Amino acid sequence: MSVKSRNIVCFGEVILRLAVPPGSFPLQVPQMDVHVGGAEANVAVALAALGHRSRMISALPGDAIGEAAVSELRRHGVDVAGIARGAGRMGLYYHLAGGAGQAAEVIYDRSDTLFAATPATDWNWAELFDGADWLHVSGVTPALGPDAAKAVLAAVRFAREQGLGISFDGNWRGRLWQKWDSDPAAILCEIIEQASLLFGNHRDATLLLGRQFSGDGTGRRREAALALLDRFPNLDHVASTARHIVGTGEHHIVARMDSRVDSATTDPAIIAPIVDRVGTGDAFAAGVIDGLWQGEGLNAVQRGLALSRLKHGLRGDFAPFGRAAVAQASQQALDVQR
Numbered sequence: 001m002s003v004k005s006r007n008i009v010c011f012g013e014v015i016l017r018l019a020v021p022p023g024s025f026p027l028q029v030p031q032m033d034v035h036v037g038g039a040e041a042n043v044a045v046a047l048a049a050l051g052h053r054s055r056m057i058s059a060l061p062g063d064a065i066g067e068a069a070v071s072e073l074r075r076h077g078v079d080v081a082g083i084a085r086g087a088g089r090m091g092l093y094y095h096l097a098g099g100a101g102q103a104a105e106v107i108y109d110r111s112d113t114l115f116a117a118t119p120a121t122d123w124n125w126a127e128l129f130d131g132a133d134w135l136h137v138s139g140v141t142p143a144l145g146p147d148a149a150k151a152v153l154a155a156v157r158f159a160r161e162q163g164l165g166i167s168f169d170g171n172w173r174g175r176l177w178q179k180w181d182s183d184p185a186a187i188l189c190e191i192i193e194q195a196s197l198l199f200g201n202h203r204d205a206t207l208l209l210g211r212q213f214s215g216d217g218t219g220r221r222r223e224a225a226l227a228l229l230d231r232f233p234n235l236d237h238v239a240s241t242a243r244h245i246v247g248t249g250e251h252h253i254v255a256r257m258d259s260r261v262d263s264a265t266t267d268p269a270i271i272a273p274i275v276d277r278v279g280t281g282d283a284f285a286a287g288v289i290d291g292l293w294q295g296e297g298l299n300a301v302q303r304g305l306a307l308s309r310l311k312h313g314l315r316g317d318f319a320p321f322g323r324a325a326v327a328q329a330s331q332q333a334l335d336v337q338r
Helices: 039-049 064-075 146-161 184-192 202-209 217-231 280-293 297-311 323-332
Strands: 007-011 015-020 033-037 053-061 083-086 092-096 105-109 134-138 165-169 197-199 237-247 250-258 263-266 269-271
Touching (some): 007 039, 033 039, 134 280, 146 165, 217 237, 237 297, 250 297, 269 297
Parallel strands (some): 007 134, 134 165, 197 237
Antiparallel strands (some): 092 105, 250 263, 250 269
16 A cells, blocks of 8 residues: 655643653662654654654754753654754653552653743744645643643644645643633634644543533543534544553553444453553554545544554554554454444
């Protein structure tokens, strides 16, 4: 099958994850695992590995740590020309893996970073989006503060004016939103009004639309998706996953995608063992985007599930899997049910 390559730009903050080794309390052992990541950067890396031209738009300190992060993205085939350098700090977060009877936890250290403090007017969208077909953003970026929220809104509006496809991943981050005086639903709705593809479930719909959805399982998810498609007329598709946690080392995931006239739902994929859950949602997003670009329509959801499944077995934030690995995982993932 010939691969249809596209040009995507991803706008968001590149960050560091400092992970406490599994089975340890913070600082119980004198080490942490460090990974470069960020929701949008994760998508950029995954799509570059699948043969697309990915460009990252961000801002990082011009010091040794910032340059190391840029080099890591470049190593994975991402175009880093859109990453501005300057004075300031890089965002990071601490990841506590959790364990038996204890949930994993994220502790953010992302206040007043160089990226979050960059005014919307400092981004030259015409130059940064030159040659692009698609823009990917997420709900993490507007949660960082007023400047970042204005910037992502300006980005999606410019992209819509230029006729680009736009994907938005809800990625709700309550701990970031509560750090500043904001109206998350209003801000997110303004952004999603420009999008053509939304990654979000019934919980996101409740936040955005201010209403609950009845029933359970597929009925509730279909109701929520249709409500989102009705509220945001530029949307073509809504994609989501539902995760059933059997135990710390085994999860079952069902993925679905909805349009106004139809939907597709996968059978449950058994994920075990789980090496690293971080970045699996971004892998799902990248797989769905790629599937749509390959003309798979609603069946793109299976490609998203396959890539997410692979990411669960790889440590770090990125999912740099090639097409052969994704194709093999797709065969092992169960058939789409309509």
